[in-house]
Amino acid sequence: MSQTLALPRALELPGGGRLPRLGAVDAVALEARAGELAKRSIKRESKVFALELAIRMMDLTTLEGADTPGKVKAMSAKAMHPDPGDPSVPSVAAVCVYPSLVSVARRALRGSGVKVASVATAFPSGQAPLDVKLADVRAAVDAGADEIDMVIDRGAFLSGRVGHVYEEVVAVKEACGDAHLKVILETGELGTYDAVRKASLVAIAGGADFIKTSTGKVSPAATLPVTLCMLEVIRDVHDETGLAIGMKPAGGIRTAKQAIQYLCVLHETLGPDWLTPDLFRFGASSLLNDVLLQLRKQRTGIYRSPDEFTID
Amino acid sequence: MGAVEKSRKDVLPAGSWDYASSLEGRDIVSFEERYGLFIGGEQVSPRSRSWFTTVSPSTEEPLAEVAQAGAKDVALAVGAAQEAFAPWSSWRPAERAKVLFRIARILQERARELAVAESLDGGKPIKESRDVDLPLAAAHFFYYAGWADKLEYAFPGRRPRPIGVAAQIVPWNFPLLMLAWKIAPALACGNTVVLKPAETTPLTALLFADVCRQAEVPPGVVNIVTGDGSTGAHLVRSEGIGKVAFTGSTEVGKAIQRELAGRDISLTLELGGKAANIVFEDCALDQAVEGIVNGIYFNQGHVCCAGSRLLVQESIHDQLVRKLKRRMSTLRVGDPLDKNTDVGAINSKAQLDRITELVQAGTDEGAELYQPPCRLPEKGWWFAPTVFTNVAQSHRIAQEEIFGPVLSVLTFRTPDEAVEKANNTMYGLSAGIWTEKGSRILWMADRLRAGVVWGNTFNRFDPASPFGGYKESGFGREGGRHGLEAYLRFE
Numbered sequence: 001m002s003q004t005l006a007l008p009r010a011l012e013l014p015g016g017g018r019l020p021r022l023g024a025v026d027a028v029a030l031e032a033r034a035g036e037l038a039k040r041s042i043k044r045e046s047k048v049f050a051l052e053l054a055i056r057m058m059d060l061t062t063l064e065g066a067d068t069p070g071k072v073k074a075m076s077a078k079a080m081h082p083d084p085g086d087p088s089v090p091s092v093a094a095v096c097v098y099p100s101l102v103s104v105a106r107r108a109l110r111g112s113g114v115k116v117a118s119v120a121t122a123f124p125s126g127q128a129p130l131d132v133k134l135a136d137v138r139a140a141v142d143a144g145a146d147e148i149d150m151v152i153d154r155g156a157f158l159s160g161r162v163g164h165v166y167e168e169v170v171a172v173k174e175a176c177g178d179a180h181l182k183v184i185l186e187t188g189e190l191g192t193y194d195a196v197r198k199a200s201l202v203a204i205a206g207g208a209d210f211i212k213t214s215t216g217k218v219s220p221a222a223t224l225p226v227t228l229c230m231l232e233v234i235r236d237v238h239d240e241t242g243l244a245i246g247m248k249p250a251g252g253i254r255t256a257k258q259a260i261q262y263l264c265v266l267h268e269t270l271g272p273d274w275l276t277p278d279l280f281r282f283g284a285s286s287l288l289n290d291v292l293l294q295l296r297k298q299r300t301g302i303y304r305s306p307d308e309f310t311i312d
Numbered sequence: 313m314g315a316v317e318k319s320r321k322d323v324l325p326a327g328s329w330d331y332a333s334s335l336e337g338r339d340i341v342s343f344e345e346r347y348g349l350f351i352g353g354e355q356v357s358p359r360s361r362s363w364f365t366t367v368s369p370s371t372e373e374p375l376a377e378v379a380q381a382g383a384k385d386v387a388l389a390v391g392a393a394q395e396a397f398a399p400w401s402s403w404r405p406a407e408r409a410k411v412l413f414r415i416a417r418i419l420q421e422r423a424r425e426l427a428v429a430e431s432l433d434g435g436k437p438i439k440e441s442r443d444v445d446l447p448l449a450a451a452h453f454f455y456y457a458g459w460a461d462k463l464e465y466a467f468p469g470r471r472p473r474p475i476g477v478a479a480q481i482v483p484w485n486f487p488l489l490m491l492a493w494k495i496a497p498a499l500a501c502g503n504t505v506v507l508k509p510a511e512t513t514p515l516t517a518l519l520f521a522d523v524c525r526q527a528e529v530p531p532g533v534v535n536i537v538t539g540d541g542s543t544g545a546h547l548v549r550s551e552g553i554g555k556v557a558f559t560g561s562t563e564v565g566k567a568i569q570r571e572l573a574g575r576d577i578s579l580t581l582e583l584g585g586k587a588a589n590i591v592f593e594d595c596a597l598d599q600a601v602e603g604i605v606n607g608i609y610f611n612q613g614h615v616c617c618a619g620s621r622l623l624v625q626e627s628i629h630d631q632l633v634r635k636l637k638r639r640m641s642t643l644r645v646g647d648p649l650d651k652n653t654d655v656g657a658i659n660s661k662a663q664l665d666r667i668t669e670l671v672q673a674g675t676d677e678g679a680e681l682y683q684p685p686c687r688l689p690e691k692g693w694w695f696a697p698t699v700f701t702n703v704a705q706s707h708r709i710a711q712e713e714i715f716g717p718v719l720s721v722l723t724f725r726t727p728d729e730a731v732e733k734a735n736n737t738m739y740g741l742s743a744g745i746w747t748e749k750g751s752r753i754l755w756m757a758d759r760l761r762a763g764v765v766w767g768n769t770f771n772r773f774d775p776a777s778p779f780g781g782y783k784e785s786g787f788g789r790e791g792g793r794h795g796l797e798a799y800l801r802f803e
Contacts, residue, residue, distance in 0.1 A: 024748045026768050029599035039439065041334035041651045049329060232598045239634070267329055268642050275329060 022201065023236065025193035025229055034225040037268055038261045044298075047260070051295045054259040054287075055082060057277045058092040059117055059248065061285045063124075063216065069104045072097055074312035076108035083292050084310070086299075092288065093277040094147060098123075099140040106144035117147035117182070121172060124186070124215035126151035130168060137175040147180040148172070149248075149283075151215060152199060154189045162202055169206025182210035182248055182281075187226045188218040196226055200233040210246035216283065221251025224261060231269040244273070250283025256294040259287060331644075331652045336438045338649060341429045343515060346377040349385055349538065350521035352392035353531025359384040364540070366514055369435035370648050370657035370692040378514045381537040386506070386546040389535040393477040393504040394552050396532030401474045401502035405461035412457035412500060414527035419450040419492075422523065426516055430488055431648040433515040435657030435692075436611050438649050448773055449492035452791075455775035456496035459796060463501065466793050471803040474502035475578065476554030478799060479547045482517075483560045484510035484659050485614040485715075490559050491517055493790045495534060496775075501799040503555070506535045508547055510560075512660045514538040545571075553577060557798065559616070562713075562739075562784050580788025580798045582616065582780060584713040585741030587762065588734035589619030589770060590724075593628045595746035599768070601635045604719070607744060607770035609643060609655055609697050613717040614663070616785075617742035619770050621710060623730055626723040633701055633721060640697050641684035655717060658693040667695050667716035674700050674709035679720070705736060713739070727752065731759045740782025744770045763789075 042050055060079045062071060076095055083089040094115035095105050105116045118140035122128035128136075137148055150172045156164040173181050183203035187196050200211050211230055214221035227249045234245045249262055259282060266274055274280055289309045297303050346363065348355040360382030365374045381389070400408070419426065427441040436445070463472045478498045482490035487509055498505050509517035517536050524534045537543055541564070548556055548571050555578045558568050562583040572579055589607050591600050607619025624632050648656035658664040675681055679700040688694040695716055703710050703720040710720050724730040734743055743762040745753050753767040763780045766772060773779070778794035780786060788798050 024594065024596040026596035026599035026748075029596065029602055029769065033599070033602050039651070040331060043332040043334050046330060046332045239631075272329055 022198060025197050025232075027193050030193055030229055031225045034228045034265060037228075037265050038224055040261075040264045042260050042264070048295065048298050050260045050263050051256060051291050051298065052090060053263065053275060054256065054282060054291050055092055055295075056090045057281050058288060059094045059096045059250070059281045059283045060092045060288060061096040061216070061250070061283055063096070063098060063119060067098060067101055069101065072101045072104045073108045076105050076114070078288070078310060078312040079114050080109065080112045082288055083296075085308070086296070089292065089295065093281055096149065096283065099136060099143065099145070102140050102143035102145045115146040116144060117149055118143075118145040119149045119151075119215075121150040121168075123149070123151050123184075124217040126153045127155065130171060133168070134171060134175045137172055141175070141177055141179050145179055147182060148176050149182045149184055149212060151184045151186060152203065154186055157190070157195070157199055157202075162198070165199070166202050166206045169203055169208060173207035180209045181207060182212045182246075183208040184212045184215055184250075186215055186218055187213045187222075188220045193226065193229045196229050197233055200230050201237075204233070204237055204243070204245050208245065210248050210281065212248040212250055212283065214249075214251040214283075216251035219252075222249035222253055222283075224265060227262060228265050228269060231266060235270055238270075244279060246279040246281065247274075248281040248283055253282055253284050254286050254290065256287075256291045259291060333647070334651045335647070336424075336428055336431075336442075336649045336651060338428055338432065341425045341432070343376040343429075347379065347514070347518045347538070349379050349381055349389065350518065350524075350534070350536040351385075351389045352396075352535070353525070353529075355521070358382065359388070364511075366433060366512065368432050368692070369512070369659050370689070372691050375433060375515060378518070378538045381508075381539040381543045381546070383546045386537055386543060386550055389506045389537050390477055390479075390547075390550045390552045392532040393506050393535050396530060397474075397476055397504045400504055400530055400533050403502070405463070405502070408499065408502065409457045409460035411527055411529055412453050412460060412496060415523060415529070416450045416453035416457060418523050418526050419446065419453065423447075423450070426488060426519060428649065429519055430516050431656070434484060434487060434513045435648050435659055437653040437656040438651055439653065440611060445486055445489045448775070449489045452489075452492040452496045452775045456500040456795075459497075459793075460500040463796065463800070466796055467800070467802065472501070472796075472800040473803055475799060475801050476503060477552055478503045478505045478555040478557060479550065479553040480505055480507045481544045481547065481556075481558045481560065482507065482509055484513040485611060485616070487513040488516040488520065491520060493559075494557055497790070497795045498557075498799045499533065501796060503799050504533045504535075506537060506547060506553070508537050508539065508544050511538075511540045548572065555579075555799065557788075558582070565786060578798070578801075580780075580790070581786035582788070582790060583741075583784060583786040584715075584739055585616045585618065585781065585785050586621055586711065586713050586737045586739045587617055587619045587742040587744065588621045588623050588760075589744040590623045590730050590734055590746065590756065591625060591628070591632060592727075592745075592747040592749070592752065593625045594748045596748060596768070597628070597632065597635065600746040601632070601639050603744065603746060603768070603770045604636060605639055605643070608719045609640075609717050610771050612655055612658055612695070614659055614715055615771065617764060617771065617779075618715075619742070619744050620714060620719060621734075621737075622719055622721045623724050623733055624721060625730075626725055629721075629723050633699075636699065637682055637684070640682075640699065643684065643686070643697050645686050645694065645696060646689060655697060658695050658716065661693055663715065664693040664695060667714055667718065670709060670712060670714045670716075671698060671718055674703070674707060674718075674720070677707045677709070679703045679707055679709060705733060711737065727756065731756060735759075735761050738784040741780075741785035742766065
């Protein structure tokens with residue numbers, strides 16, 4: 001493990017024996033570009049397509065101390081049939097819960113195609129010994145999680161122990177077995193886009209299938225510019241290695257309008273190949289109903305009462 | 313993963329995610345059938361009795377008839393400005409400031425109307441006229457309104473006085489913004505003006521005449537004469553003017569300077585450019601690509617300070633060009649009134665011919681051309697975003713101003729070589745430097761002979777920042793405190 005650390009795969013540029021290039025990010029220009037893309041005007045058919053896609057990409061999430069089997073069952077029902085009044089509305093991609101509730105979600109979702117994602121590795125702080133984190137991951141996988149959302153050790157990253165972060169990701173990936181690994185960077189704690197870029201590369205080099213912005217427990221959570229920054233890393237990695245890494249902005253995305261802005265940024269950065277739930281997810285809890293409301297508006301021309309949409 | 317495979321199938325084929333057209337309503341602007349000249353606060357028919365039609369470059373549809381001002385018309389306009397000068401220049405400066413503030417406010421209130429008019433008459437995308445031209449035009453009036461009663465502080469001990477009648481000739485690339493750059497400082501300093509908009513884009517200047525009426529600008533303080541180059545020539549030759557300010561081609565700028573030789577008339581020229589956008593290997597690459605795109609495809613490349621020469625450090629050339637080409641393929645060329653349009657129409661047939669001719673020369677000289685696949689509308693004048701690689705310093709496309717969406721890529725190895733190549737041009741209007749190293753930006757800026765040097769950005773404008781050229785890009789500065797100096801004499 002420590003031998004591969006010197007030049008992790010994705011950090012290396014092929015050909016010519018060039019030095020690996022981390023790359024830099026200019027904050028002003030990055031935010032300007034994100035702001036420009038947020039002004040794209042999406043109407044009619046494009047909007048319906050975008051709204052349905054947003055539902056199919058959603059990781060419907062509950063991560064509260066107060067979560068109960070009842071809450072998770074109700075949310076799972078919603079995940080499978082977001083709009084009981086309209087069977088043409090697709091299911092969401094996954095539900096995302098704590099490890100202790102994975103088995104409940106697993107049973108509730110049986111046969112539906114909706115995935116079970118579980119946070120692990122001492123979520124949300126990541127401040128636990130590696131053994132404990134790995135046990136956390138294995139427990140979630142054993143209970144039936146299809147996807148693991150781990151957090152990186154920001155303390156290690158910010159104190160310069162990047163190798164430590166890398167080794168943890170490698171170890172967690174191994175513990176995941178067949179489960180897909182999403183690596184949460186908690187961008188709100190990293191401070192700069194340069195750090196976000198570096199952390200993204202470390203996570204990808206360590207074996208992440210997805211990189212994810214936030215736990216939802218820290219503000220700011222997902223933003224358009226930080227998502228653009230991470231998508232640009234994914235694009236560079238794809239250019240250099242052919243590896244297709246997924247992206248998951250999470251936290252703070254509450255409206256259909258925001259979701260569409262993210263999809264515009266995604267499409268203009270990575271193109272149509274990434275417009276799929278296996279390469280892009282929204283981590284959200286309250287977003288779904290606004291998307292349903294807007295979708296109904298597009299189809300009927302009328303804004304319905306929020307009471308018409310279930311709150312599970 | 314089963315669900316993943318299923319969702320793969322659901323993905324629509326490439327291209328199905330397309331922005332539905334989102335047109336800005338054009339009802340907000342109504343053009344008159346015919347516009348006379350704006351002289352002495354009135355719309356008057358031209359003595360020349362001749363008119364011409366201004367068309368929309370994106371559809372070739374006629375928009376309005378406009379007066380072709382002849383020698384007599386120009387003389388009348390200059391006369392009106394002369395008559396208005398004495399009272400206007402003796403107004404209390406704070407009262408002059410109020411007039412400018414009113415203009416700025418009215419420009420903001422009528423921003424949508426003026427933006428639509430600008431895009432219709434000039435062909436630029438609505439997102440640019442809406443987000444750049446109009447806000448900046450209003451900002452210029454706000455900025456110079458603030459200076460009107462503080463001229464003594466701008467030039468302590470030098471007793472600034474207005475010059476008299478300013479003859480101002482503006483180009484077609486930023487019609488209303490260039491009008492603002494010219495008129496705002498002139499009025500703030502107590503001058504009166506005769507302004508000639510470009511032949512192909514007279515409409516926003518004529519709408520501005522109405523803004524002047526609304527803002528209660530005294531009659532004769534602002535006069536607008538429309539017409540072709542001959543109108544400009546009459547204006548420059550006029551007796552009674554004290555100042556000429558011209559923005560446009562280097563060729564015409566030289567002719568004006570010859571014309572004014574030996575006359576006691578102060579002159580400022582803002583002419584062509586062939587700016588170098590210099591990209592170092594340590595830069596933030598994706599943001600540099602954005603800057604390069606903004607530098608050359610903004611306003612279809614009809615920008616005198618456009619970053620039309622890309623100087624890229626050889627070590628990142630391939631990677632950068634790959635990123636650039638991909639980014640170019642996402643540029644949306646089309647209807648200027650569509651809010652999702654990035655690149656609009658070429659301003660005129662004549663300009664399209666010139667671009668086409670120079671691009672042909674580039675191919676003939678052996679440079680490698682790339683244009684992203686894009687459908688250009690049938691009617692109107694269009695040119696796809698273009699990049700040339702394998703360009704040598706001696707190629708025409710590396711030397712001559714194309715004034716279109718055409719980028720030439722050259723390489724360098726060291727900072728010294730970058731400076732040498734960047735300066736190796738007859739122009740010197742602007743330059744851009746892309747590096748994460750602050751000290752290198754300063755080192756380069758010291759050595760680049762260009763009026764404006766941008767660091768890690770491009771095509772940024774602010775009324776407080778002076779703008780102008782070196783060498784054949786002209787002289788004099790517009791904007792900022794420096795911009796006042798062009799409209800003052802000192803006792």
